[in-house]
Amino acid sequence: MEFTSICETAMELSDLMTSISFDCLIHRIFFQWGLLAYRFRLALFISPILFTIFLSIGFIFIKQQTTIDPQYVFSPISAPWRYERDVLSQHWPLNEQEFWPGKSYDYNGYIDIIAAGRNYRDKGRPNMLLASHLNELDRINQYIIYNLTVPVIHNGKRYEVGYTDLCMSYDWKCYLNDHITMLMPKQKWADFRGQFAELANDIITNEVKVTYPIGWRGTEPIYFGALIGSPHLTDEEGHFDYVRAVRLTYNVREEKVGNISYLWRKKVASYLSDVLEFGMYHNESLPEGLQQVADSLTPKFTVTFTILFTLCGLSCVVLLNHNGFFAPDWVRSKPSIALAGLFCPMLAIISAFGSILWCGCLYNAIVNVSPFIVFCIGVDDMFIMSAAWHRTNPDLTVARRLAETLAEAAVAISITSITDMLSFGIGCITTLPSVQMFCLYTFAGTAFTYLYQLTFFTAVMAYAGDWESRGLHVVTFKPAIDPNDADTLFKRLFMVGSAPRKENLQRSDRIVPARKTPIIQVTSPKGVTKAPPLSSKNNSISIMERINEAFVRLESRMDHADHVCLLTSFI
Structure with missing residues (x-):
């Protein structure tokens, strides 16, 4: 009985270790995506821009697909008055050559x-x-x-x-x-x-x-x-x-x-x-009034963009303390991340509007509010990923740091984007056309923002990480000056930066696996044969190994440290 209980405990531990939770699965998927994104960073940087340019062709249809009829936009499709108006128009039709004021209901x-x-x-x-x-x-x-x-x-x-x-x-x-x-x-x-x-x-x-x-x-x-x-x-x-x-x-x-x-x-x-x-x-008084209100949002959008860029730029500044003198670290500071964090939702907005217009959907000025929401979501994701990057170990390779950044930020940006898309997606099935259009454009903008965060923004982070690892100035792209060599106030404020990490510091032995598998040794008493090994476990390991080999072939250019990290993620 004692041996049986030990075996059952061992099997439960084995099942627990081989099981994969949803949270762990998301972390692993994004970790692997970070390694791949670093290798294909150029393609991920260019592709969203070209794709956005292609989808922006849909804006040529915006004039013919614009509706300014407030009766259609702001009343349910199944509203009784629509049927009643059709009945009145049928019995008292409008004849422009035999017009009498007050006779017709449809002019x-x-x-x-x-x-x-x-x-x-x-x-x-x-x-x-x-x-x-x-x-x-x-x-x-x-x-x-x-x-x-x-x-x-x-x-x-x-x-x-x-x-x-x-x-x-x-x-x-x-x-x-x-x-x-x-x-x-x-x-x-x-x-x-x-x-x-x-x-x-x-x-x-x-x-x-x-x-x-x-x-x-x-x-x-x-x-x-x-x-x-x-x-x-x-x-x-x-x-x-x-x-x-x-x-x-x-x-x-x-x-x-x-x-x-x-x-x-x-x-x-x-x-x-x-x-x-x-x-x-x-x-046209009411439609034009609504359009004027929507047009008044354009200068506010510019002000919003300016404020967000300033806030994001300041949040991406890292201060360097040298003998009590604080100055910006022009190696670890990343204004390019702030710019990409705003450029990413802008690409998403253009792609969303262009694709929807290309599909023949209607446009109304009420959807001009959706870019503000998309910008908020994009900037929020930018802050999460930027904070995750700064929490990584600078001694690791750029690919490993990027992978850990995505793994840490995966749940936050995914849950935020998916719940937003779910909320606006449900709004698309309402009977009110104004809500339908607003939710449709915002849903598409949120989806493209999530996509471009994982492609375009990740590629920018990869390049920014390369510049940091090489000790390059974020503005001039030249090696930054060591704080000890800055002999003027101008150089201390605008030219100094952290020293680049030595290549010999980026070793695989510095990479510690995320978790270790405990080893349980069970000795059987005399006369009791050992139970055969669990075939399900062996099968699951072989499947993982096959997946791992496929990723390794794709990541052939990465260093050994990243391969070790990828291997340990499946243990």
């Missing part, structure tokens, strides 16, 4: 102008029914209708296109904001002299009624509730003597001349008056 080519007198501190807004203000409003309306044009080049000829060329009409007549004339005194409506003066006056008095909220022009109702603002009523019939604001509306076609109509509306929005103040709204 977008419009611009509304709210005109009001300039505000006075003591008196407030003046009465828009004053002759001076109505005359100015009529002048502006006439100018917009007949004089405000945009140039169009067609078949090599230049044309001036105005409102009367673009307007939606009824019986070939445009809507010219005739309510301005109705608000004027009756003497301004027409010339009442002559034999028809009395008849015309009777028609105006009996057939035209300027009342709020509904007025009449013969049998045609005029809804003044949508045309004037804040009226002061004088009787129960709805007559008024004060109006704070007047609305002008211009409806233009969208089907075949939508691009020209858009240019015309933009030109109207830039028109001003010295007497009146305007508040303008058109169907």
